Amino acid sequence: MPMTPLPTRKELDAQLGGAARAWLDEALAEAEHAAAHAAEQPDADSSFAVPPWELRYAAAGRYCGLDHADSVRALLLLEARAGLPALTRLYEQGTAAERRAVLRTLHRLDIGSAALPLVEDALRTNDTRLVAAAVGPYAAVHLDAHQWRHAILKCLFTGVPVDCVDALSRRSRGDAELARMLGDFAAERTAAGRDVPADLAHVLALTAPAPTVPSEES
Template identity: 60%
Template sequence: MLVTEEDLRSRLAPQGAAWLTAALATARPTPGSGPTPAGTPAGIPASGVPDGPAGAVPVWELRFAAAGRACGTPETAAAARVLLLHTARPPAATVARLYRHGSAAERLAVLRALPYLELTGQEGLPLVEDALRTNDTRLIAAALGPYAAAHLPAHAWRHAVLKCLFTGVPVTAVAALAQRAAGDGELARMLADFAAERTAAGRDVPDDLRHVLALCAAGRA
């Protein structure tokens, strides 16, 4: 769920709350800007202000990078970054650049913001897929939010569920798990194979694996 500005301000010290107000003001589109029109060159938002190497870095992007110093805890900093992205409505190229060149904390915020950005079903998937290739459990959990639930193909989604079991990410992090797992025989097969491997190796079968198996069975006729 997107944290509101008012809620986040209430969690911050006065100096941090003032910083948030000023930062969000720099991210709000100017009147008449809106989404990038068709035919606008890549990296140029609807306002016509260059966004990226060809022009000055927008102030809100500098605030995005500075949130960790201004907002106290990692969680409040992440919430501030998500709000900045939601407010700025940047094009897909900017979102990808912030992720690719960002710190782990900045990447986490980009992943959490994906459901609230104006991206197509393909524009954010490379970021989700990149996060799922890591062993950073925070990034894996963030990658499996509502955007992945809506857009990640079935094969990749099944492997992402297994990745959670491999790395110890609670499956409660997987958005729409019950809906997507229901009746999924292939996922059930993969989980059963994984459980058999662990049993043969003398290792415990995670409770989360049994839970997902039950969800798969629940959707079968």
């Protein structure tokens, strides 16, 4: 199943207890302050001190609960208007859960294709949490055709449901090269005596060209 959309701040407040809401208020205020400071002094060197909101990012599960950690971390990234240095730092130094939250928020940040290395790193792992998060809306927009096809194969190989892949139908339609790769993958699995993932037939069907609409003259 596709990842459930992260709740809004209002929805999250309704789910958190009083202490967690107070902690989140403070954390978001620190993130907002960091964003304002960066806007006022864009050339300031922030490499020597970790902004307080980044420490809050790591602690989100402890103070707001593991079920809400992704949502809290996404709000912090958005409030801080996190750029590539912060995203890279949080991803590279974070736990799998912290990395997943970065991946799930990329499409909501104004960073263009700069964060593609983080998606590519996630797709090199066999951690299904990271692979599923990596094939979201950001990947659908920024992965080139070659990378995207291999992301589909990665999902099939690791058992990540292809329903997690954003824009699957649109990007698969008429993709003869993806169809070839799927056929080769299925043949390799069969030759090795291994099961072919059920999702493969679904994706293969999507690669068929869109039906043509007859013109009025024909």
